[in-house]
Amino acid sequence: MSQGWRYGDAMAARVTLQTIADRVGVSRMTVSNAFSKPDQLSVPLRQRILAAAQELGYVGPDPAARALAKGTTGAVGVVFTHSLRFAFTDLVATGFLGAIAEELAPTGLSLTLLTSSDDGDIVPARDVAMDGALVYSCDWTSRAVDFLHRRRLPLVYVDQDPVDDIPSVNVDDRSGARAAARHVLDLGHRRIGLLLSGTHGPYGLLDDPGVVDGHSSRQRLLGWLDEFGPAGVEVMSARQDGTGLEQARWGARLLLDRPDRPTAVLCFSDAVAYGVLQVAAELGIEVPRQLSVVGFDDNPLATQVRPTLTTVRQDIAAKGRAAAATLTATIARAKAGTSAPAEHVLLPTELVVRESSGPVNPQ
Amino acid sequence: MSQGWRYGDAMAARVTLQTIADRVGVSRMTVSNAFSKPDQLSVPLRQRILAAAQELGYVGPDPAARALAKGTTGAVGVVFTHSLRFAFTDLVATGFLGAIAEELAPTGLSLTLLTSSDDGDIVPARDVAMDGALVYSCDWTSRAVDFLHRRRLPLVYVDQDPVDDIPSVNVDDRSGARAAARHVLDLGHRRIGLLLSGTHGPYGLLDDPGVVDGHSSRQRLLGWLDEFGPAGVEVMSARQDGTGLEQARWGARLLLDRPDRPTAVLCFSDAVAYGVLQVAAELGIEVPRQLSVVGFDDNPLATQVRPTLTTVRQDIAAKGRAAAATLTATIARAKAGTSAPAEHVLLPTELVVRESSGPVNPQ
DNA sequence: CAAACCTTCTTGACCGGTACAGAAGACGTG
């Protein structure tokens, strides 16, 4: 266990490669090699050097210095628009990050979480050292993302409008949303509510889907409209101002607490759908007899609530793995100086029918 | 929005402070000040420098170089024994990390997640640049933690045996466990099962509580035994080999699927208790009529399951905030060179009685 | 009017490593 180090002598002269070199009587470079390129020197000498290092309390090359000299830090960033709290609260986000962490582990890369905040003294996207970054579901007007680009960092976009030069990983939100829409149409629903989440923006979103921010939100909405437009059904929408449960409930109430309420509600996410189920229960509306509810994501929540949620599955773990793999590949390519056309991964979605949806008005 | 950068010219000569200095016709230092110490130069000159920087596509001082020169990185680490997947799966861990992230946000510090793995080429705890680290619920035999110490990094121990020189944040696990134990004693239970979780180790843990790894596990077990020892009750224990739900179920079955099964089970965590509830239901054992179950943590899960869980609450968000605050304070102190006695925070716990516990054998 | 002071900018050293070319010795070879 821990010994050889002590506290209270914080002011002790720092031990560097040179300290050890002097002690052993070799050049600084040889000591460096003893740590970083073991095959570049004889075994006995290396032993002596390592022993001296141990004795002097030297742990290994200073990471910051090494980062500067090698141009490599051993860490990659993940950038969110949302506050980081979200990264640990939302089940979809945690699933995603967990998969990334798992995929990254064998590479030895560490994961640094960044917000896209750019007020304040330190702007992480500009001031934190990293080898590359995942841009996850970010507001694309964000200055933080712009910093990342200008730093010429290897980037991968996830749940983000693809850009030609930047590798991206997305799920086929639009097809998934279409499948959900067809599902309720097939069940006979003709008065349909749509419930999005987002951080801000006007409400008449059906007039201009482009105004919805967030790539996924936009694509899912477009998918719904792909089907509903031609079918000529009556569509009503609400949009809550935030991603919390409270916001979802607020939106749900807007949609359900009225005489001409929809017979089916499509939700941007399972988390939102959960809010709808709660509100429906409170209003005494039976699901699925009087109301069909369809979520999105196939969040673990979807099978925990009653009735279980009909939803559109995306393989969030696969998304995380793909994102991590693409990023490491992009970093490797940048390091090697080779350039290849950016890869754009599109993962499939799949409608999962459970208990929360059913035919309209059954006797 | 993004413009001014392009891809494909990755090999373009790097723009550094010197490039800009030459362009504007000032010294490198002045350019540095333009970015890092705006009040050290005249406003018009600063404007010219910033304009030139913009034009040349210079984003700001290189983080790695700055880190070396200033001795500050702008990131702090969190070290786990468990795989990082755990950090995103376990509700207690995510709550903790979320609170840390929130507390850290205004300071501008980024959060780097590290595993304590020390095989492989890169050993994060040794090779990643950071200003300090939180050691969270780590196996104390871990070499990673030893590296952190030898690097003289400011550290804070969380859910870890306190060490004199190292600031720590803990919850009063032992008192909490005692309260839980008293609770079931008061309800008349005399045949009691204990269910721990852990990563490895022998099973006869009642003979030697010290062998239980994990500070919290150990303290909770000790708290239970504090009460049960003197009361002379019959105690049976099981210990699952891991932290997943499957392991919890396995341990629960060991305890419940036998004729002399306990009338009450105390669990190391709510996650474990959840497994017990499942197994009890499968075996047709009614909770709380035939079996009382007590969890620990007051995980959100505790109020979602039926019956709701009697448990010992710890304020996980407060723990996260305290940990982050203590760490930033410790870092500040280290930077200032001042030394003060290490602070040891102990947060309270509180028994929360809900539906899963009741008197033994009621008619 | 000279001494004391700002403000603004420059100079040189240093942070702690790594890359790369080359020197010195050991070894096989024709």
Added chain:
DNA sequence: CACGTCTTCTGTACCGGTCAAGAAGGTTTG
């Protein structure tokens, strides 16, 4: 024995910044 080749180690030039002390000029002050 001269020569090419390895292996092992050294010297020097970076990596891209920041720090601390000082110089140059303009202002206040006694």
